[in-house]
Amino acid sequence: AQSVTQLDSQVPVFEEAPVELRCNYSSSVSVYLFWYVQYPNQGLQLLLKYLSGSTLVKGINGFEAEFNKSQTSFHLRKPSVHISDTAEYFCAVSDNNAGNMLTFGGGTRLMVKP
């Protein structure tokens, strides 16, 4: 069984400041890792994914994440946020033995203030 923990339910941050959204997972097998973003009243959009290879993954909108196997973490970072980054962010895992359905964390609401 897999599980995902997003340690912060809300993260307030000022515009142009850096931000890190934390994600830890547990799984007995190798996993694939994803970050999705959900803007108000919209579906989920993929920000980035880690399947294999380089542990630093770059995604859309200037976001990046680093896979750390020893710490079972996949934290999302952005060096300078914009008001438009205000949204809900979900970390998710899947494993190839399970049809690749996603197990999601509880989500982190990023609130960017002017």
Next chain:
Amino acid sequence: GAGVSQSPSNKVTEKGKDVELRCDPISGHTALYWYRQSLGQGLEFLIYFQGNSAPDKSGLPSDRFSAERTGGSVSTLTIQRTQQEDSAVYLCASSPSGSDPYEQYFGPGTRLTVT
């Protein structure tokens, strides 16, 4: 091209009624997923289709929930005798194949309210 579409976008129903939620995946995507997003439970997996077959129904919360997929395309999620705890946003996603870790493309969801 067209993304994943879902209908209706909003559905209000009385407790005890049956509802059908529809998902039109991206053309050519063989894998289709249903998830539920609710305040109490977050985002949870319901069921997965590879073609018209559902290898994993483990996420369906009760026998009041069922789903089918026809022609390797459209899927319908049916909830019988709806209860208030069924109120949630039901999200559908598709991907090119369930056997590879492709990105899942999500629809905008159907917001179900059971009164």
